[in-house]
Amino acid sequence: MSEYVPAIGLEVHVQLKTKSKMFCSCSTDFGAPPNTNICPVCTGQPGVLPTKNKKAIELAIRAGLVLNCKIQKYSLFARKNYFYPDLPKAYQISQYELPISKEGFLMVGDKKIRIIRAHLEEDAGKLLHYIGSTPVDGSLVDLNRCGIPLLEIVSYPDIDSPQMAFDYLKTLRRLLRYAGISDCDMEKGSLRCDCNVSVRKIGEKLGVKTEIKNMNSFKEVKDALTYEIERQTKVLKEGGKIFQETRLWNPKQGKTFAMRRKEEAHDYRYFPDPDLRPIFLSEEMISEQKKQIPELPADRKKRYTEMGLSEYQADVIIDEKELADYFEKVAENSNPCEAANIIITHLLRQINEKNIPYSQIPLNPQNLSELVNLKTDGKITPQIIKRIFPEMFEKNENPKKLLENIEVVSDEGEIKKIVMDAIQKNAQAWNDYKAGNEKASGRIIGFVMKQTEGSADPVKVKKILEELKNENFDS
Amino acid sequence: MSYFDEIKNYLERIKKQDKYNAFLEIFEQRALNKAEELDERKKRGEKLGNLAGIPVAVKDNILVKGEKFTCGSKILEGFVAPYSATVVEKLEAADAVIIGRTNMDEFAMGSSTENSAYGPTKNPHDLKRVAGGSSGGSAAAVAGDLVPVALGSDTGGSIRQPAAFCGVLGFKPTYGAVSRYGLVAFASSLDQIGVFAKDPDLLESVFDVIYGVDEKDETSHKIDTSPKNVAFQRIEGYPKIGVPKEFLNCSQEVREIFEKALKGFNIVEISLPHTEYAVAVYYIVAPSEASSNLARFDGVRYGRRIEGDDLISTYSKTRGHGFGEEVKRRIMIGTFSLSSGYYDAYYLKAQKVRTLIAEDFRDAFKKVDYIVTPTTPTPAFKIGEITDPLSLYLQDVYTIPASLAGLPAISIPAGKTKDGLPVGLQIIGKRNSDFMLLFHDIFYFTGEK
Structure with missing residues (x-):
């Protein structure tokens, strides 16, 4: 049938x-x-x-x-x-x-x-x-x-x-x-x-x-x-x-x-x-109305994917014109992909939780693009972003100002101690990493970040890990 | 004499002498207030409007804010107008005094004012006869010298026919020359507000105040006003007057008076071949539009409501009791004509023939300046004499064609029958030539002055 x-x-x-x-x-x-x-x-x-x-x-x-x-x-x-x-x-x-x-x-x-x-x-x-x-x-x-x-x-x-x-x-x-x-x-x-x-x-x-x-x-x-x-x-x-x-x-x-x-x-x-x-x-x-038509969602999506955004990211960003406009302002002064990423993971979460219309986003795009730049320059970890974002969003704060209040562990000696401790507690991952599995380092870095509540400088952590690997450090 | 005294005199006269049932109500307080205001402003040396102190009666389908309003129907019992029609606002701005509302066939449907829920209006020339309709009250009020001027509305002859029956001037302007805002719609594509008077100059002054584009009425439009400047200048030779041969199947006496009135004019016989279908076309188009226009009188928001067991029975009881026979008949005809499956054969076909009728006129006006016809086939008939609706419909056989074509037309007294009944002559002008029609010498060539 x-x-x-x-x-x-x-x-x-x-x-x-x-x-x-x-x-x-x-x-x-x-x-x-x-x-x-x-x-x-x-x-x-x-x-x-x-x-x-x-x-x-x-x-x-x-x-x-x-x-x-x-x-x-x-x-x-x-x-x-x-x-x-x-x-x-x-x-x-x-x-x-x-x-x-x-x-x-x-x-x-x-x-x-x-x-x-x-x-x-x-x-x-x-x-x-x-x-x-x-x-x-x-x-x-x-x-x-x-x-x-x-x-x-x-x-x-x-x-x-x-x-x-x-x-x-x-x-x-x-x-x-x-x-x-x-x-x-x-x-x-x-x-x-x-x-x-x-x-x-x-x-x-x-x-x-x-x-x-x-x-x-x-x-x-x-x-x-x-x-x-x-x-x-x-x-x-x-x-x-x-x-x-x-x-x-x-x-x-x-x-x-x-x-x-x-x-x-x-x-x-x-x-x-x-x-x-x-x-x-x-x-x-009729031609006057043609002039009144702004760039439409399909065209924007095309342009955004050409900027490097994934299909998914582009779809989310174009969903509302006001959000897309906001995104563009952020992306003017920062990396579009990272901007889209932060908007989707952090900004939208705040907006949804607090039920704020797109027209009334308290955080101005300038401050957000600074955050994006900190991220692309490796000066801030996802964990720290997660920590500071709610306050930054609500008070429209400059991220650098908020970072001043966060103790960043950048003393190499101290970081090295924590890293070595992490290696000891994740022996398998360390061995895998040494054996050439780059991904295995994630578990150790994650452990470090957890220990330091995200305040360890990730660049330094990575550097120390590599040094220890070259020294063939043994757990 | 002060405006106050003058208006008071008019009010007294209407109260005492309206044996015609011309007025449904006089607006005593409104009129006296206005008169008082005019006296005061005059004392202060203010300039008053062009119609200062002139009492104007208004057909009861034109809204006057704060006054009772019925359209000659029971269904609007208790209704008070929430706003004023544009024409009323214009008249009051020109310092005219709105003195009362006049009787009419219910919702302007009829040719004798016998369809009023408030009794027929009698003809001042013979109280046993009808005043014509539907604006019979306004015609009789002017004919009986109760007021010098009155407003009416004309859909298929509702100004011209009663004017002819009552021996006064009755002017229907070009469709759209006067705003319809505040005129209760009967047939929107035909309705037009116009003026009754005995004095042509007064009629012209009132029209001069009420005509013009109104942003509240999209169908209102500009008309030619330049002929005003050449008023009373003769067109070289007499104007060429066309008499359509299709319009002469009237009574012998009417025909004799008509022909006598036209003696000495430059007459050309013309033909308007499609006008034989005019009455048929009209009785499709007008009821169709009416069936929709009158649907709002449902008892939900205003007027008299008769509660039924459910919504549908409330509608049918309210409308069944509220509307008179003729209104119901036309709603039925119109509803039928617009029904799916019949629309093409009736409404659409009628609109096509309407276009042909308008083209007949356009062609004729290439040859002549005016078209002149008897206004009605007979003089005023007796109250109760015609009961068959179709015979009554044929009363408008000479007036309907100009309505369908949207042309300006005026009925002027052409003479009287042996029994002393007035006979009217209709002059139809080109579209938008209203002022020409009002100003031209032709007024003064006919019958009695």
């Missing part, structure tokens, strides 16, 4: 990084008290009219460009009509037949995922349910989010595994953050993702798809897809049928549940919004 393979297409909504909403001048600030960022326009009062946010259109152009899309010089807003209490006008202004950009692609590693379209639309409000509670018994609506500009990016079903969906989202997020298009923060709702997934036998045409909603993290997207693919495969293997339907992911149970069938789906009665003039884009507007 041949195996089933999945075909996954993602619909990703990202909030465009604008100060004001899509069709009115209300603020887009996250976390404001309910119904404070609202006005007659975004609450759908009688008689109001929408007016387009220019910045949102510019960001949509930029997004189209970084997603390798064709930018449409003429595009239209359309009304998507449906009733729901979080939708004040009872229609969402979106784009339908003529989106601002279409037919692009995103490289996820070596795999090309094609993009059907990336179009502009406005967000709806948020319902808060207090059924059976006091003082409010019922549902309330918060319209702060209503009218916030979104870009919906729809991929072809080119994604063939949950892991690839995960990687696609990570790549997309990184790209949009680099280009200043969106924060893509799932927790703040500035990135949301719905999945279309079907399975089929290899070589057959696409199967019936289901749409999964309600995933709150990239990991949940992966989990939901894994579950849904297994579910569909099982149904088909048992001779059953997949229905085109919308399913909700329940993260607690780790399952998807049917919400509505295709025949129950809304007829949105799309038509061009007569209140809004078409979007006409000039060559200048």
Whole structure:
């Protein structure tokens, strides 16, 4: 029996990084008290009219460009009509037949995922349910989010595994953050993702798809897809049928549940919004956005590996633009590989432990590059770095100043005593080393460092070891 | 006389003499406050606006901040306007006095003001007859001399037809000449705010205040204002006037009055071949847009809500009780036309024919300066006389084409029937030629002055 393979297409909504909403001048600030960022326009009062946010259109152009899309010089807003209490006008202004950009692609590693379209639309409000509670018994609506500009990016079903969906989202997020298009923060709702997934036998045409909603993290997207693919495969293997339907992911149970069938789906009665003039884009507007695009993650990665960083190091460093920018400042005055090494081992650890955003790293790159230089000059051991780094990070200290406070054992006589002691306690390693196994010296050096809490000058330790070897010192 | 006394007189007159049901409410406090303010500013020697002290009545689908607002519907019962329409702000900035709101067909859907939830408006020339619609209240208020000027809105004839029935001037500007911000949308691609008056100069002064680009309305645009400077200059010879042959299937009496009014003009017979489809096109496009525009009246945020057992039944009860028959009928037609599987055959097709109608006008205006037609096929009919919706729709057969083409058009009194009922003549101008239309001598050639 041949195996089933999945075909996954993602619909990703990202909030465009604008100060004001899509069709009115209300603020887009996250976390404001309910119904404070609202006005007659975004609450759908009688008689109001929408007016387009220019910045949102510019960001949509930029997004189209970084997603390798064709930018449409003429595009239209359309009304998507449906009733729901979080939708004040009872229609969402979106784009339908003529989106601002279409037919692009995103490289996820070596795999090309094609993009059907990336179009502009406005967000709806948020319902808060207090059924059976006091003082409010019922549902309330918060319209702060209503009218916030979104870009919906729809991929072809080119994604063939949950892991690839995960990687696609990570790549997309990184790209949009680099280009200043969106924060893509799932927790703040500035990135949301719905999945279309079907399975089929290899070589057959696409199967019936289901749409999964309600995933709150990239990991949940992966989990939901894994579950849904297994579910569909099982149904088909048992001779059953997949229905085109919308399913909700329940993260607690780790399952998807049917919400509505295709025949129950809304007829949105799309038509061009007569209140809004078409979007006409000039060559200048498009080339201006081209200029606004900074060096993108893939190009940076290439440049970093050319600087000598490993694939892994480059991947970690480019993950966030702010970290990569920081790295570059450090690497300006020090060895890039060593800089990447220290950033990954020490800096990221501090950042993660203390939960500090990249924009607020207390340690300035200048001080860090001095540390890198001390390391490459052999003037400081990894152990000492480990010891001084937390303080250096927190207080933004110059490493040389911190080193002053650390007693460095540099008296050769004293070091020699410790080394000889170490040799005695690691006789086997010493014999191996003498026999020509260079690596065996590591155990002895490690022992010395442990004894001295890393304060022995490693260059001198090494020198003494070599001298003793030449003297054919016997343990 | 002080502004205060003058406005007080108007208010008294409306209270005593509005036997037409033209006004739904007078804004007594607002009007007197404004009048008082004008008196004070005058005393201080301040320069007052161009419309200082002129009372303006406003159709009840144009929002006036802080005042009750219904659109002639029960569904907005209790609603108070949270902001003022751009036109209202402009009028108040020009020191006009917003004196009250006038009756209308519910959500501007109708041709007789009989579809108002607050009773029909009667024609000042014959109280048994309708004032026309949907801006019947504004037309009757001006015709009955309750106010010198009133705002209305015109989607397919809602200013011109009641103006004709009531024997006053009714001007629908070029689509987009006047901001729609604060006008409750019926059919967004057709709606336009306009003016009723008896005095053409006053009508022009009010239009002069309200027209212009509004950053709150993307569909607003610049119109030609240069003809203002050549006002009252005759174009060499008489202007060439086109009379479309398709627009003469009116009543005998209307036709006679129309032809008499045009005597002595340089008349050219023209043809607008696609206008025979105008009513059909209009009753696809307008209800389609309306079905979406009126969806927001769902009882969730404002207006009257009737609770049901669940969300859907709350929606249907609220809207079922709140909207009148005609509004529901048009929402149904529009919802159907936009439905998947029907969109291409109805909405899309209608838009294509709409383009052909606009092209007919463009071609015609290569040959003539103005196009003149009767405003309506008949004079005002009796209240309750026409009950069949389709017959009522045909009331707008002469006014709809200019609406579909977005052209400026004015209805002016052309004469009266033997029974003393006014008959209107419609002059349609080129796109953006609003000032030309208002200024040109053509005003003064017709019927009664």
